[in-house]
Amino acid sequence: MIRSSLILLCFALLSACSMQPVNPWQKGNLAKPIMAIDTDSLETRFDQHTYFSKESASGGSGVGGGGCGCN
Amino acid sequence: MQLSKKRKLVRKKFKTDRRSGSTLANSLMAAALALPGVAVTPTAKAEAVPEKTTIGFKFLKYAEKQQTGDRMKVDSPSMFFLAPIKDKYSIEGSFVLDSMSGASPSSYNSLSGASGKGIRDYRKAGDLKVTTFFDRAALGVGIAASKEHDYESNAFSLDGRFSTANNNTTFAAGVGYSDDEIGSSNNLTLHENRRTTDGLIGITKVLTPNDLVQSNLTVSIGKGYFSDPYKDFDKRPNSRTAWAWLTRYNHYFAGPGAALHTSYRYFKNDWGIAAHTMEAAWYQPIGTGWTLRPSVRYYTQRAANFYRDPQPPPGPALDFIGASTATHFSADTRLSAFGAVTLGMKVAKEFAHDWTVDLKHEWYQQRSAWRLSGEGSPGVENFTAKWWQIGISKKF
Numbered sequence: 001m002i003r004s005s006l007i008l009l010c011f012a013l014l015s016a017c018s019m020q021p022v023n024p025w026q027k028g029n030l031a032k033p034i035m036a037i038d039t040d041s042l043e044t045r046f047d048q049h050t051y052f053s054k055e056s057a058s059g060g061s062g063v064g065g066g067g068c069g070c071n
Numbered sequence: 072m073q074l075s076k077k078r079k080l081v082r083k084k085f086k087t088d089r090r091s092g093s094t095l096a097n098s099l100m101a102a103a104l105a106l107p108g109v110a111v112t113p114t115a116k117a118e119a120v121p122e123k124t125t126i127g128f129k130f131l132k133y134a135e136k137q138q139t140g141d142r143m144k145v146d147s148p149s150m151f152f153l154a155p156i157k158d159k160y161s162i163e164g165s166f167v168l169d170s171m172s173g174a175s176p177s178s179y180n181s182l183s184g185a186s187g188k189g190i191r192d193y194r195k196a197g198d199l200k201v202t203t204f205f206d207r208a209a210l211g212v213g214i215a216a217s218k219e220h221d222y223e224s225n226a227f228s229l230d231g232r233f234s235t236a237n238n239n240t241t242f243a244a245g246v247g248y249s250d251d252e253i254g255s256s257n258n259l260t261l262h263e264n265r266r267t268t269d270g271l272i273g274i275t276k277v278l279t280p281n282d283l284v285q286s287n288l289t290v291s292i293g294k295g296y297f298s299d300p301y302k303d304f305d306k307r308p309n310s311r312t313a314w315a316w317l318t319r320y321n322h323y324f325a326g327p328g329a330a331l332h333t334s335y336r337y338f339k340n341d342w343g344i345a346a347h348t349m350e351a352a353w354y355q356p357i358g359t360g361w362t363l364r365p366s367v368r369y370y371t372q373r374a375a376n377f378y379r380d381p382q383p384p385p386g387p388a389l390d391f392i393g394a395s396t397a398t399h400f401s402a403d404t405r406l407s408a409f410g411a412v413t414l415g416m417k418v419a420k421e422f423a424h425d426w427t428v429d430l431k432h433e434w435y436q437q438r439s440a441w442r443l444s445g446e447g448s449p450g451v452e453n454f455t456a457k458w459w460q461i462g463i464s465k466k467f
Contacts, residue, residue, distance in 0.1 A: 021237050026280040029323040034330040034354035034362065037275070037285055037319060042129040042151045043417075043431065045165060046460060050133065054437070054456070056372050056405060057338035057346035059289040060317025063269035064228025064247025068194060069219045
């Protein structure tokens with residue numbers, strides 16, 4: 001419970017970050033494909049499935065992904 | 072409208088940005104891709120409908136081995152599509168066919184009847200998602216299914232995203248539900264069930280013109296059958312609650328025109344497993360349309376509190392380490408304490424008319440000795456996997 005509260009606190013701090021706001025015309029670099037959070041959807045699916053079947057940890061990036069008989 | 076004004080400004084910027092060779096449409100698509108998503112996998116999600124349709128195919132070839140021999144091999148052809156509908160919706164989906172052959176790793180099935188036994192199995196899986204876009208928000212509904220002869224999973228998800236007026240911060244929330252039916256070809260009378268509810272909250276923030284950070288917290292609450300029907304004495308608890316906290320940080324280096332992606336995930340479940348995952352990847356554009364991406368990943372986990380080391384013959388049988396009397400027991404080494412390293416290299420080339428071809432190779436190894444903390448299992452064999460992936464995609 002303490003850990004969850006700490007995590008929520010970090011979220012709150014992150015969302016309250018008061019940095020100089022970035023303007024739309026300054027987002028050219030951020031808009032490049034190599035700066036995408038997920039650069040290749042099928043590759044991400046493959047990787048997640050592989051690690052899901054070989055390791056105990058999963059999650060963090062989404063919800064609703066079904067299970068499989070591999071784990 | 073203010074938003075379209077902003078877009079025009081962004082377009083203007085992109086039109087003059089010749090160094091990257093980006094077309095206007097590519098840039099807008101990229102802008103969409105740069106923003107976060109909540110889904111089975113986070114992909115082209117933003118508070119803007121994608122401008123183009125994307126279709127991609129990939130083929131994955133996976134092979135694993137241990138000191139005592141080759142294990143499972145998997146061939147997986149797959150496809151992906153993402154398409155805008157009018158200017159308010161998008162639809163996306165994927166389909167994969169896994170064809171598995173060979174033997175499962177000896178330590179995973181140690182001393183069980185299935186150990187070393189030749190396996191041939193298939194898995195079909197697919198997902199579909201429809202997203203509705205509003206001014207600064209998006210709402211997605213998705214379904215996913217996976218089917219094997221002894222396992223079937225059906226999942227549903229709902230997620231929403233909301234951006235602040237300057238589009239520098241996006242909040243995300245999602246829920247998912249999955250219903251799994253478990254059978255066994257060793258025991259045809261086995262019909263078990265497991266239901267899992269997932270939740271996610273997340274935030275993505277543009278920190279500077281070159282820095283993007285995303286942090287997500289997910290929880291997964293599962294109830295039902297968790298044991299492995301192919302392992303002797305495998306008796307896992309009938310519930311599992313897991314938390315994962317993932318933070319991703321992307322930085323753009325203007326000098327080499329490259330992007331560094333880093334991430335850290337802390338994971339914990341109520342079986343006693345805690346895990347850390349660290350990843351880094353360097354995206355280096357070279358020449359015209361080429362991108363080179365070396366990557367590295369480190370993973371470490373503690374053992375589940377009901378995990379016991381299997382003793383290979385002529386060691387004592389599982390019975391002698393309390394397997395039959397324990398309330399919960401597993402000798403599945405995926406529940407042991409270990410560390411793992413992945414090294415990867417990907418090459419992608421963009422051609423004219425929005426065609427992209429990519430090739431990736433990754434090497435993965437698990438070792439008991441590479442764990443960060445917790446008791447190791449010195450008797451467990453190292454496990455090595457290699458996979459190759461080739462893909463082609465087209466936007467139009």
